[in-house]
Amino acid sequence: MNRNSMPGKPVKAIKSVRLHGGIRPPPFKTRSLRSVIMATPVPEHLIIPLIQYGGQIAAPAVAVGDKVLKGQALTRIDLEGICPIHAPTSGTIEAIEPLPVADEFTTYQPCVVLRSDGEDCWTALDALPDWDTSPPEDLISRIHRAGVIGLGGAGFPLAKKLHSLQGRKLETLIINAVECEPYISCDQALVRARTADLVSGIQILRYITGATRTVIAIGNNKTDAIDALRQHLPRTEIRLVTVPPDYPAGSEKQLIQRIVRRQLPRDALPADIGALVVNAGTAYAVFRAIVLGQPLVSRITTLCGETLATPKNFEALIGTPVFFLLELCGVDYQRLSHLLCGGSIMGHTVTDLNVPLDKTTNCLIAGSEQEFPTLPEPMECIRCGYCASACPVSLQPQLLYRHIRAGALEQAEQSGVQDCIECGACNWVCPSHIPLLQYYRYAKYELESLAARRLQSQQWQQRFELHQYRMARKHKSKPQQKPDDRIAGADAAIPQFDRNQARIEIAAAVERARARRENLIASSAQAINSHEPLTAVRKTKIENPHQ
Amino acid sequence: MLWVIAACIPAIITATWFFGYGMLLNILQCGFWAALLETIVARLRRQVWNGLLRDNSALVSAILLGISLPPGSVWWLVLLGMVFALLVAKHAFGGLGHNPFNPAMCGYVMLLLSFPLQMTAWHIPMAEIRYDPLFSPLQFESLTTSIALAFPFLAPGPVADFRAVADGLVMATPLIEQKLAGNSAVFAALDSGNSLFSRSSGTGWELINLGFLLGGLLLLFRKIISWHIPVSVIAAVAVMSILFYSDKSMNVVGSTYLHLFGSATMIGAFFIATDPVSAATTPVGKIVYGLLIGGVIYWIRVWGSYLDAVAFAVLVGNFCAPLIDQLTLPRIYGHYRRTGPWK
Numbered sequence: 001m002n003r004n005s006m007p008g009k010p011v012k013a014i015k016s017v018r019l020h021g022g023i024r025p026p027p028f029k030t031r032s033l034r035s036v037i038m039a040t041p042v043p044e045h046l047i048i049p050l051i052q053y054g055g056q057i058a059a060p061a062v063a064v065g066d067k068v069l070k071g072q073a074l075t076r077i078d079l080e081g082i083c084p085i086h087a088p089t090s091g092t093i094e095a096i097e098p099l100p101v102a103d104e105f106t107t108y109q110p111c112v113v114l115r116s117d118g119e120d121c122w123t124a125l126d127a128l129p130d131w132d133t134s135p136p137e138d139l140i141s142r143i144h145r146a147g148v149i150g151l152g153g154a155g156f157p158l159a160k161k162l163h164s165l166q167g168r169k170l171e172t173l174i175i176n177a178v179e180c181e182p183y184i185s186c187d188q189a190l191v192r193a194r195t196a197d198l199v200s201g202i203q204i205l206r207y208i209t210g211a212t213r214t215v216i217a218i219g220n221n222k223t224d225a226i227d228a229l230r231q232h233l234p235r236t237e238i239r240l241v242t243v244p245p246d247y248p249a250g251s252e253k254q255l256i257q258r259i260v261r262r263q264l265p266r267d268a269l270p271a272d273i274g275a276l277v278v279n280a281g282t283a284y285a286v287f288r289a290i291v292l293g294q295p296l297v298s299r300i301t302t303l304c305g306e307t308l309a310t311p312k313n314f315e316a317l318i319g320t321p322v323f324f325l326l327e328l329c330g331v332d333y334q335r336l337s338h339l340l341c342g343g344s345i346m347g348h349t350v351t352d353l354n355v356p357l358d359k360t361t362n363c364l365i366a367g368s369e370q371e372f373p374t375l376p377e378p379m380e381c382i383r384c385g386y387c388a389s390a391c392p393v394s395l396q397p398q399l400l401y402r403h404i405r406a407g408a409l410e411q412a413e414q415s416g417v418q419d420c421i422e423c424g425a426c427n428w429v430c431p432s433h434i435p436l437l438q439y440y441r442y443a444k445y446e447l448e449s450l451a452a453r454r455l456q457s458q459q460w461q462q463r464f465e466l467h468q469y470r471m472a473r474k475h476k477s478k479p480q481q482k483p484d485d486r487i488a489g490a491d492a493a494i495p496q497f498d499r500n501q502a503r504i505e506i507a508a509a510v511e512r513a514r515a516r517r518e519n520l521i522a523s524s525a526q527a528i529n530s531h532e533p534l535t536a537v538r539k540t541k542i543e544n545p546h547q
Numbered sequence: 548m549l550w551v552i553a554a555c556i557p558a559i560i561t562a563t564w565f566f567g568y569g570m571l572l573n574i575l576q577c578g579f580w581a582a583l584l585e586t587i588v589a590r591l592r593r594q595v596w597n598g599l600l601r602d603n604s605a606l607v608s609a610i611l612l613g614i615s616l617p618p619g620s621v622w623w624l625v626l627l628g629m630v631f632a633l634l635v636a637k638h639a640f641g642g643l644g645h646n647p648f649n650p651a652m653c654g655y656v657m658l659l660l661s662f663p664l665q666m667t668a669w670h671i672p673m674a675e676i677r678y679d680p681l682f683s684p685l686q687f688e689s690l691t692t693s694i695a696l697a698f699p700f701l702a703p704g705p706v707a708d709f710r711a712v713a714d715g716l717v718m719a720t721p722l723i724e725q726k727l728a729g730n731s732a733v734f735a736a737l738d739s740g741n742s743l744f745s746r747s748s749g750t751g752w753e754l755i756n757l758g759f760l761l762g763g764l765l766l767l768f769r770k771i772i773s774w775h776i777p778v779s780v781i782a783a784v785a786v787m788s789i790l791f792y793s794d795k796s797m798n799v800v801g802s803t804y805l806h807l808f809g810s811a812t813m814i815g816a817f818f819i820a821t822d823p824v825s826a827a828t829t830p831v832g833k834i835v836y837g838l839l840i841g842g843v844i845y846w847i848r849v850w851g852s853y854l855d856a857v858a859f860a861v862l863v864g865n866f867c868a869p870l871i872d873q874l875t876l877p878r879i880y881g882h883y884r885r886t887g888p889w890k
Contacts, residue, residue: 383826383828396829416886419882
């Protein structure tokens with residue numbers, strides 16, 4: 001968002017070794033790590049969201065009624081920058097329509113509904129086991145066609161990230177397996193169980209980027225994963241870096257600073273300072289995409305929380321409905337009160353159990369009331385400064401809070417609210433239980449809309465001035481025209497205002513609007529009802545834990 | 548907040564030991580008025596009244612004010628101080644978290660400026676008058692005297708004027724005596740080896756200060772306060788007093804030891820200047836704030852006419868805190884320079 005430098009412009013280094021802030025919440029990972037990664041059975045219906053990074057919608061390449069094979073592209077693969085989406089299993093396209101998805105506000109987004117035929121039959125795969133003979137551009141294009149995006153949470157297309165190098169030399173390739181947020185354990189499970197495949201995925205990335213140094217970063221408390229890596233890494237040039245189990249040690253900016261010993265300038269991309277951070281799950285997806293030729297149709301995701309009898313890590317197909325996964329873990333619907341998508345700090349509440357698993361869902365927490373108790377009413381900020389010492393980007397949250405509460409958004413901007421990485425560490429430490437992060441999000445949103453309004457008013461002013469200029473020019477060229485006559489004629493053309501007539505027209509318009517709205521509701525209800533198993537909406541009390 | 552109160556306990560015990568029940572009575576009085584005033588405020592501001600002292604911050608203010616007042620202060624003096632501290636300095640500004648000045652110190656300074664006579668009457672019930680190693684200020688006799696002083700209408704007979712009771716022995720801290728009388732009994736007491744446990748008020752302050760130091764270290768250890776402010780306050784006072792000390796000087800400025808342990812420096816450094824609401828909050832800002840307070844403490848003590856320098860210095864620091872914060876914002880991740888006005 002803040003990137004205003006030219007692509008490829010060299011940036012000045014900010015040397016800094018000391019990392020600021022961070023918190024150490026209890027990890028809650030042991031329960032889900034007790035078992036191995038389990039492949040889920042194929043559900044009857046899969047809902048594949050078409051929404052992409054940055055809110056773009058991928059254009060469908062299939063129509064309702066088409067039969068597709070597993071791994072066949074559902075969207076067009078020729079579009080620049082939009083990652084294609086593939087069929088997670090073989091079956092028939094039943095619908096392409098808006099359905100609820102697990103984004104922050106559980107909104108309706110265009111989805112492809114796929115009815116499984118139970119065969120789970122792969123399409124012809126273009127495997128490339130000897131990748132080191134192909135040019136890197138070819139591999140990047142394969143990665144794009146396989147629909148590989150960042151699996152750490154943000155979902156940035158990997159091919160786009162690799163393109164951001166633009167032929168520059170990469171100094172450090174960082175594979176991020178830190179996974180610092182509580183509850184999430186999918187990367188740890190991946191690293192310890194599929195080490196060899198992961199390492200060859202990293203080797204492919206190393207080959208593509210030509211990195212001089214490749215490191216894999218992992219939290220130093222994940223001993224089993226570290227042992228697995230220690231067995232596999234000696235034969236490679238990949239170095240292992242253990243980081244303290246602090247939150248947010250696995251955030252891109254913090255990881256770059258820890259390993260490259262430089263801060264990422266606010267208007268630069270990691271590639272500008274010769275670094276690239278790729279999530280471990282993404283590196284594994286690269287292995288599958290290149291060596292096996294399999295597009296990204298499944299991901300490893302953690303299911304945890306107190307209400308699950310057997311929390312575990314699943315290798316789940318993209319598009320599997322959430323309730324299907326929860327039931328595989330033996331969910332206790334009576335106790336389920338909070339369903340979080342993502343970790344317990346940054347995750348957001350999901351209110352509809354029919355939402356599908358998408359490519360970025362790394363964790364689902366089915367929590368009980370005891371696990372996520374309602375926070376007490378926020379008290380006044382006493383400026384204790386715990387938040388300032390926890391902030392990983394050295395903001396002064398207590399001052400920002402004061403500015404935002406006072407409505408001084410400009411001052412908040414001056415004090416750096418736009419640099420907030422929204423990690424939520426300040427919320428975690430606040431003794432007064434103030435939802436600080438929500439205030440910063442609000443301020444960011446308000447500043448954004450303020451800037452948009454300002455731009456719009458500038459445009460209007462410009463348009464008005466141009467209009468005036470044109471009018472003046474016209475007036476000069478035709479001085480003989482009598483404007484008064486025209487106005488008199490226009491007045492006559494306007495029919496007399498009739499109050500009763502107006503009332504009738506207003507009523508008719510209201511009626512039309514109501515009919516349109518009811519129609520819309522009915523059609524969406526019908527759309528949902530047409531998929532019987534999906535609509536078993538569980539009535540559970542789900543509340544935002546932060547409210 | 549409860550930890551702050553717990554950290555005050557060693558100093559409260561030592562202060563009571565040296566100054567008698569009057570000290571404890573002050574604190575109890577302040578606590579009572581605090582509970583009453585908070586209740587009234589909750590009603591007036593239509594706030595939820597949850598518990599006698601709500602967030603306990605009023606109790607902290609009460610303890611700090613109570614321990615700063617002369618022992619056995621009369622009830623209306625205490626009430627007035629608490630009214631000003633809680634109603635005017637805190638709630639009129641929006642309540643906890645919105646007060647720009649330390650409430651306890653506002654109350655103290657208001658009383659000091661309005662009632663100088665009562666506020667400098669550090670009479671010690673009997674201890675100093677009947678200087679006797681076996682005599683304890685905690686005897687029953689001392690309690691009745693204290694109550695009679697605090698609540699004159701409860702006394703059976705006419706109360707002797709406290710100035711008569713403690714003739715010539717009025718002093719808040721040894722520093723005052725030092726200023727007023729030069730090398731007097733305080734230095735004599737300090738020079739003699741067994742001074743620490745003699746119960747004259749002059750050396751009692753040493754132990755009270757050690758009590759505050761102990762409580763302050765507890766707060767530091769519990770990470771309730773950060774080291775920045777106490778260390779910089781103490782450092783500033785120490786450096787100033789070392790720089791300006793001269794035993795040949797005509798001006799009586801006091802030794803470093805006297806400035807640190809014979810005065811209110813410790814309570815100021817650990818308990819009053821660290822009040823987060825009114826203090827600076829950025830890391831560099833806290834050090835600047837502490838140095839400013841330490842410097843002003845010494846400045847007012849030595850070159851000013853008031854000796855209750857901590858209260859004034861903390862208020863000066865409170866005035867500057869918002870500005871200090873704005874000028875000392877740290878460099879944000881990914882920025883080349885510091886943020887703030889001189890960006």
